[in-house]
Amino acid sequence: MTSTSPKVSPFLEPGPYTRANSLAILQLSRDNLQPVYLQPLSGDHDGYAEGAVVNTRYGSFPHSTMIGIPWGSQIRASKVDTGSRGRKRKRIAGDEATAGQPETPGSNENDAETESASRPDAASDSKKGLGEATGFIHILPPIPEIWTMSLPHRTQVVYTPDYSYVLHRLRARPGAVIIEAGAGSGSFTHAAARAIYNGYPTRAAKRKGKVISFEYHEQRYHKMKKELSDHGLEGIVHLTHRDVYKDGFLVDGKSPEADAIFLDLPAPWDALRHLSRRKPPQQSSSLSDDDGANNTDQQIKEDDSQWVSALNPKKSAYICTFSPCIEQVTKTVSALRRLGWVDIDMVEIANRKIHTVRDRVGLHLPIDRGVNCSPKDVEEAMAKLTEIEDRFREHSRPKGTGDDMDLADDEPATNGAGAMVDGGDVDGEVVPSTQAWMDGRLVTRGEPEIKTHTSYLVFAILPREWTEEDEAAAAAKYPCGAEVKVVGSIDKVSRKKERREMLEQQGGNRKARRKERDEKLA
Template sequence: MWSTAREIAAGDVVIIWQTRDAIIPITISPGGVYNSKFGCYPHDTLIGTLYGSKVHSKSGRGFVHVLRPTPELWTLALPHRTQILYAADIAFIVGWLGVAVGSTVIEAGTGSGSFSHSVARTVGKRGKLYSYEFHEVRAEKAREEFTRHGIDGIITLNHRNVCKDGFTVEDTADSVFLDLPAPWLAIDHAKKALRKDRVARICCFSPCMEQVLRTVTALNTAGFTEITMFETLTRPHDIYQQGSCLSLPTTVGEVGDKLKKAEIRREEKRLKQVAAAKAVWVPKPKEDGEDGDEMQVVKPEAGEDASSGLHAKRKRESDPNKSDDEQTGPSALDAKRVKTEAEIEAEETQQEQAAVDKAKPPMVVSRVLTEVRGHTSYLTFACLVPTHPDAKPMVVFGANSSAEPSTTGTPVG
């Protein structure tokens, strides 16, 4: 399944990762060139490069990553011929159906081949996937991709309308997956294709509840049990390393040091305010050629308070044209001086915080992506329990799974 070598060779399928929303598959061919807004990349320069490498363009202004294909990457990069299944649904389906190495699985329809690649990897060369597609053009394109990716030996693709003509095998499949517009029309055919010597499972993928109801009715009528329906939703996160602007949480010791420094700054500020309250700003005596706008500080004498009558008298003597309230009120220069001190204190705090943040290592954080690749859908699961006394149980993942097959079930719907 694709290349297993460490280095890229001619003819390999390579995933070009440009951005999260720009993932392109290409086939390496000598003399070929891949051009994008991220630069020009001749295929000859990619041959011999290790998978997973970061490759710069010829101009050196852009770069891409060349990755080895996986079913998950192929799901993100494949050309859409139909609505596809994404990793969240695929993993859930494979787990509930009990698909494992050597399993025999039936899929209808093939579509763009997203589910087919994941199942082919899971069952391996000892397993088998019978895939059915009623649209001839889509079937041919899928067959070409399966051959090019080296999984045509695992997948047998048939151009066939299974709702009318049924499947090409009987009593063979361990599980059946139906991704059809009307899956209830294929339920009876699926029952014939499933093996009867052990518990077999079926899953129907439906985009609306009306289809689920009709499918459940058909499953009940056909004798399937343990009918369960799920809706799969995902919340992908983007993990990245944040710089110094978001550092690691502070320790208790750091918090204590910051509180002590803040207490010292508050005490210094209080002392400055007390000193400022005892100082009085009065006009500076005029001299020849001066306009008299300058101010000077008159400090109270020992034992004198700014509110005492003696101090007020001295202020009136300095400026007899102003009342006591005007003399004792804070001047504009006082306000400017206090504001400047506050600004200096804020700058000191910012500098201290910046020094602390710079000394801390960067923090790895996660962010929920706003756009989710996937779509709302409903997965209906059911079991076909054999009645033969020598039947073997089938252990699968799921809340309703058990080591022993159940002989009865409660119909849903």
């Protein structure tokens, strides 16, 4: 029986070059990113002779020019024959009209020649297009940070500043198992898959990293399912359509043995009862007598034997809840405390980028971004006023009066504000030229638009249960009573010996100090 190798995800192993039938991110501008699945020439190209084409405001870019090139390459726009659009549809209509007529000898050969002349060889996936002077784009690999900026928004997404800190606090590492409730648009899902990835799972392999994701909305579930399949993450992410408030976090009735949990839910406190070491007791106000209490305790013991925890029994569990309102945080913290979670704290991420630019001020500078076209000092303002007055007098003076003042051939040239052009001289002193990027003072400005989602992150830890078997194993591995020079030692002989040595050392030091004092007095 032969085993097929899993599809390699471009998010986990993008490789050095772009590939056909794989995902790529096109950077049209700084904040404009577009995901594209690169299609070979042999695929469906919507009637274009150049194959599948991406049409943007910067020009047309055939997929064939984006296959087999290094990531980060700049791609120039190509000349695309838009007249060939729909040629396939017209040809099919013509075939239906000529159905039943006698076939003309050589007609198939002519059609084949026309078809081969109208489009490139289908066996070749890449092609060098004809250059166009309209613009260019860059092609980037699909890493989670870039995918977060370009993915189709189905819900509010978790941005990079938030999920990077969340994965750090959840101790996400290769081989870990993370439960995610509320897949949404898949931003956190892709980042978590990369964080826990340590190979694709096989039958004979050891514990592999896994993201157990749950989505309640059926339409979002199907879209997310197809997206994970296209990205090659089906072996890493296990997506389930379920209401976790009611049905919990088990997978096929078995425990996923999760190491960390991320809940992006409207009411995370209702799902916390499924995230405990043992089944929490059912609270009921109708049981008021002693017999009812005893029956309830017996029922809890019977139910606890059949309870299956979704957490890893051999490690401490880490949890994070993502809530936009402080009232949600209050209810979540109360539920965590009742269920035995410890080290509970809340964090708010306030990420902001600072741009550093040179603030150039002056009338002689070109109109550019970051330039303030105003006089930098009084001298430049007076020079500008003098120039305006001279131009006014020259404009109002009649021509041919003989009072025109022409510049001498050896007079240094100045710009419109009366400032010296680079390389000129004033009173015999050479004015040094200054590069444009070194001119002006350095100033910092905050990012005008912050890509983040206002929310509160609640973190907590649930320690593992310490059984009698664990206590016996620890005692056998680290026997008590044989410690030496450690805090909490119970070896009386060792402690007496240490005390005797300490007293002898103190006595020797006291005798040495007494002898030194007597020598000084003598």
